[in-house]
Amino acid sequence: MKAVLFDLDRTLIDLQTYTDYGAALEDVESMIGSWDDPPAPATDWDAPTQRCMSILVALSGDPRWTEVSEAIAVHEMAAVTASHAMPRLGEALQLAGDIPRAVVTLVAEAPARAVLARHGVDIPVLVPRRPDLRPKPAADQLLEACRLLEVAPSSAVMVGDSTWDAEAAANAACAFVGVAATRDGTARFGTGVNTAGDLVVALELARRAV
Numbered sequence: 001m002k003a004v005l006f007d008l009d010r011t012l013i014d015l016q017t018y019t020d021y022g023a024a025l026e027d028v029e030s031m032i033g034s035w036d037d038p039p040a041p042a043t044d045w046d047a048p049t050q051r052c053m054s055i056l057v058a059l060s061g062d063p064r065w066t067e068v069s070e071a072i073a074v075h076e077m078a079a080v081t082a083s084h085a086m087p088r089l090g091e092a093l094q095l096a097g098d099i100p101r102a103v104v105t106l107v108a109e110a111p112a113r114a115v116l117a118r119h120g121v122d123i124p125v126l127v128p129r130r131p132d133l134r135p136k137p138a139a140d141q142l143l144e145a146c147r148l149l150e151v152a153p154s155s156a157v158m159v160g161d162s163t164w165d166a167e168a169a170a171n172a173a174c175a176f177v178g179v180a181a182t183r184d185g186t187a188r189f190g191t192g193v194n195t196a197g198d199l200v201v202a203l204e205l206a207r208r209a210v
Contacts, residue, residue: 001210003151004096004203005142005174006123007160008105010181012086012199013115015107018079021048024072028055031071032064041137041163044181044188053106053135053164060134069129073108080114086179092199093121102127102145104158104168106135125149137164139172146172157206159199166193175209177202 009015025048035058043050052072059065102125105112109128116123125148127133133140146153158169161181166189169176178195179202181188189195194209196202 001099001157001175001207002155003100003102003146003149003157004206005102005104005145005156005158007158007162007165008103008107008112008115010086010161011159011165011179012089012103012121013083013119014086014181015076015079015083015111015115016045016049018082019049020075020078021046021052021072024048024075025051027071027074028052028068031067032059035059035062041167043162043164045162056106056129056135057137060138065131069108069131073111076107076111077114080111080118083115083118085119086181086199088198088200089119089121092203095200095203100149100151101125102149104136104141104145105129106164137167137171139168142168142172142174146174155210157209159202159206163189175206177205177209 006012038058040054101123103123104127106129112128127141127145129135133144146156153173157175159177159179161179166176178189178193180197194205196205
């Protein structure tokens with residue numbers, strides 16, 4: 001493994017639990033008329049979260065995307081102070097040592113940087129959702145992270161909590177390790193996916209993945 005790409009929300013830090021994506025969805029639906037829902041992997045996200053992220057995927061390349069993203073980001077930013085680190089975060093970052101790393105997230109840039117800073121996560125390479133990249137589960141964000149880290153995607157491992165992360169890794173030809181998004185250490189992925197109950201075990205699996 002020459003690089004590790006971390007998802008942010010519910011992988012490093014739980015922001016989603018405290019983000020009112022229901023209110024964000026109401027704001028978005030009042031702003032835009034209609035959109036075509038894209039095919040997307042099923043997740044264990046709550047319905048408003050899944051809907052908000054699906055709209056961002058659907059509007060990729062659409063001029064309304066930035067307005068929608070900013071409306072959602074207001075609610076993400078409001079959740080930063082209530083967020084909490086996922087189990088064994090500090091140990092995992094120590095274990096990663098000097099391995100090049102990046103955060104690849106569907107969270108907007110301002111709240112992503114704020115929540116990383118709040119929890120003392122010093123990973124300077126951040127690829128948040130942004131209008132010029134198709135969001136996960138497309139490969140674009142992961143490929144951008146690999147470009148910034150100057151590594152081949154085949155030499156990188158994506159660590160994430162959701163099927164969207166897994167599909168994005170597959171689309172980018174990166175290896176993938178799933179990590180539990182719950183405090184009880186359960187991970188919800190299909191068969192054949194390397195999974196871990198916490199970040200330390202995920203890093204150990206990632207070291208052996210490529």
